[in-house]
Amino acid sequence: MEFEYFKYPEKFAFLTDGPMPCSVCLDIKICFDAGGYPGMNDIECICASCLKAGKLIDLDIEPNMILDDGSEAAKTITYKTPSLPTWQDTVWPTIDGKHPVFECIASKQDFTNKQEFLGCFVEDSQSKKDVEWLWDSLPDKKLNSYKEGGDVSVYLFSLENQKYWVWGAN
Numbered sequence: 221m222e223f224e225y226f227k228y229p230e231k232f233a234f235l236t237d238g239p240m241p242c243s244v245c246l247d248i249k250i251c252f253d254a255g256g257y258p259g260m261n262d263i264e265c266i267c268a269s270c271l272k273a274g275k276l277i278d279l280d281i282e283p284n285m286i287l288d289d290g291s292e293a294a295k296t297i298t299y300k301t302p303s304l305p306t307w308q309d310t311v312w313p314t315i316d317g318k319h320p321v322f323e324c325i326a327s328k329q330d331f332t333n334k335q336e337f338l339g340c341f342v343e344d345s346q347s348k349k350d351v352e353w354l355w356d357s358l359p360d361k362k363l364n365s366y367k368e369g370g371d372v373s374v375y376l377f378s379l380e381n382q383k384y385w386v387w388g389a390n
């Protein structure tokens with residue numbers, strides 16, 4: 221299970237609890253739970269090979285939202301990458317026209333200190349000042365699964381050895 225833009229799918233993607241028939245190829249294995257994937261069609265789940273092969277393109281199902289700049293990377297993230305572990309429509313960030321890799325749901329361990337944390341925030345409608353409070357809500361220990369996340373999640377990305385994050389509340 222390797223994805224160019226999603227580093228640890230076993231830990232941070234929504235998976236089926238046990239082996240299930242993939243809704244596309246019917247192979248029975250641990251699949252991505254696609255029940256929450258938005259799109260024109262509904263499927264229950266999809267296996268890693270079907271997802272990587274782009275089977276969701278014809279089904280018009282988009283696991284992720286990202287600025288559509290017409291690039292191959294944006295297409296890969298939209299259709300061929302497991303969904304970010306979020307229940308709301310958290311948009312995959314674009315950094316100076318480039319596409320970062322989703323690393324994990326962040327904890328305090330992922331940053332040297334609050335200053336570094338705030339320095340990595342991807343500003344959009346909110347500024348760094350608006351999100352200062354999030355530092356205190358970060359888990360102290362590194363997360364091993366999205367299931368250990370709280371109601372507020374900081375999604376950590378990386379691009380060329382730099383960290384970036386966006387956040388969402390469930």
Ligand SMILES: [Zn+2]
Binds near residue numbers: 243245246247266270
């Ligand atoms: Zn499949």
